[in-house]
Amino acid sequence: MIAAARCILRRDLLLALRRRGDVATALLFFVIVASLFPLGVGAEPEQLRAIAPGVIWVAALLSSLLSLARLFADDHADGTLEQMLLGAAPLGVIVAAKLLAHWLVAGLPLVAIAPLLALQYGLPAPLYGTLALSLLLGTPVLSLIGAIGAALTLGLRGGGVLLALLVLPLYVPVLVFGAGSLDMAAAGLAPQGQLQLLAALLVVSAAFAPWAIAAALRISTE
Amino acid sequence: MLEAAGLQSARQGRQLFKDLGFALRGGELLRVAGENGSGKTTLLKILCGLLAPDAGEVRWQGTPIRELREDYSRNLVYLGHAPAVKGDLTAAENLGVACTMAGLQASPPAIEEALARYGLPPGVPLRKLSQGQRRRAALARLPLSAAVPLWLLDEPFAALDAAAARLTEALIAEHVARGNAVVYTTHQEAAIGAAVQRVVALG
Numbered sequence: 031m032i033a034a035a036r037c038i039l040r041r042d043l044l045l046a047l048r049r050r051g052d053v054a055t056a057l058l059f060f061v062i063v064a065s066l067f068p069l070g071v072g073a074e075p076e077q078l079r080a081i082a083p084g085v086i087w088v089a090a091l092l093s094s095l096l097s098l099a100r101l102f103a104d105d106h107a108d109g110t111l112e113q114m115l116l117g118a119a120p121l122g123v124i125v126a127a128k129l130l131a132h133w134l135v136a137g138l139p140l141v142a143i144a145p146l147l148a149l150q151y152g153l154p155a156p157l158y159g160t161l162a163l164s165l166l167l168g169t170p171v172l173s174l175i176g177a178i179g180a181a182l183t184l185g186l187r188g189g190g191v192l193l194a195l196l197v198l199p200l201y202v203p204v205l206v207f208g209a210g211s212l213d214m215a216a217a218g219l220a221p222q223g224q225l226q227l228l229a230a231l232l233v234v235s236a237a238f239a240p241w242a243i244a245a246a247l248r249i250s251t252e
Numbered sequence: 253m254l255e256a257a258g259l260q261s262a263r264q265g266r267q268l269f270k271d272l273g274f275a276l277r278g279g280e281l282l283r284v285a286g287e288n289g290s291g292k293t294t295l296l297k298i299l300c301g302l303l304a305p306d307a308g309e310v311r312w313q314g315t316p317i318r319e320l321r322e323d324y325s326r327n328l329v330y331l332g333h334a335p336a337v338k339g340d341l342t343a344a345e346n347l348g349v350a351c352t353m354a355g356l357q358a359s360p361p362a363i364e365e366a367l368a369r370y371g372l373p374p375g376v377p378l379r380k381l382s383q384g385q386r387r388r389a390a391l392a393r394l395p396l397s398a399a400v401p402l403w404l405l406d407e408p409f410a411a412l413d414a415a416a417a418r419l420t421e422a423l424i425a426e427h428v429a430r431g432n433a434v435v436y437t438t439h440q441e442a443a444i445g446a447a448v449q450r451v452v453a454l455g
Contacts, residue, residue, distance in 0.1 A: 117325065
């Protein structure tokens with residue numbers, strides 16, 4: 031079971047390494063969307079500081095959606111998914127390994143690059159830590175919840191749009207707590223409460239989402 | 253070993269088969285014959301548990317496969333229509349992943365030997381190889397799966413040249429001779445030497 035999970039993690043990271051273009055797309059999307067706002071809204075420092083948390087979080091949300099659409103699509107198309115369903119290890123474990131690989135490739139770079147984007151918004155330096163921490167806790171939740179939608183819409187025509195309709199409303203709590211923690215910190219209050227709620231979301235979704243995804247995959251491959 | 257009883261399935265509102273049943277013992281070879289679209293792939297997917305039949309059930313050593321799940325899938329090799337290989341990985345990497353996923357211990361030399369039997373270069377990304385070679389890369393699992401009691405092969409001879417088809421036939425015959433069961437689909441006649449050969453004709 032551990033061997034199968036490690037094998038899938040290694041395989042997906044290797045595939046990401048050999049198809050670097052796919053990985054860069056979602057990250058570039060995040061950078062570009064977050065960079066467009068200062069250009070469009072204008073260079074009013076107060077205004078930029080006020081919208082920064084929301085904009086960066088929404089950009090992260092959309093970028094995660096972009097990369098999730100293909101999470102299972104390739105495995106579905108080439109028959110690998112069937113082999114996963116028939117594997118010796120429980121499907122939930124395989125799915126968890128796939129998600130970990132996906133987050134390392136699509137989520138972690140967002141966390142790393144977000145403080146750099148925050149520069150454009152003139153966010154005070156003490157907030158960078160909170161920004162990175164909130165994204166570190168929040169982006170895995172986005173992957174976990176989004177993957178349920180990706181599994182349900184697998185193989186459907188126009189699945190990408192359906193995925194957005196299905197998943198974006200479920201992203202609301204993550205967005206509220208994530209951007210909220212930054213607002214709290216900006217107002218000089220302790221953001222711990224919001225961050226702890228994000229951590230709780232992460233724990234709950236990490237425990238249950240893989241099994242929900244496994245069930246969804248079984249339904250959509252029938 | 254494998255029993256099917258009262259299987260019924262319809263796809264897109266069309267009845268493919270009804271009240272289909274058989275019992276397959278170790279050392280038996282079952283060929284699922286039929287024209288294109290007659291439900292061969294559907295039957296095979298039902299047998300491996302990827303699809304649920306509309307009626308009836310499949311039993312493995314007396315227990316319905318729905319209750320066994322992984323305990324059943326550990327006992328089978330299913331090779332479907334799609335070769336389940338990644339174009340960006342080499343043949344050896346693909347085979348290693350497939351074996352680990354199936355819970356088989358395959359050492360790198362064993363993997364290279366299996367690939368050599370199918371005449372595949374281990375270190376070349378599969379997207380640089382032909383369709384038939386991808387098919388061979390999927391079939392290279394068979395020499396490593398001698399200990400798995402049930403093989404379910406969907407059109408194993410499709411896209412293969414004569415030499416690879418002979419090798420696959422020989423591997424199937426050896427597996428059956430060892431007392432294991434093989435179910436395969438084909439729309440053409442294949443010459444596999446096995447003591448007990450049975451045919452389910454669909455359509």
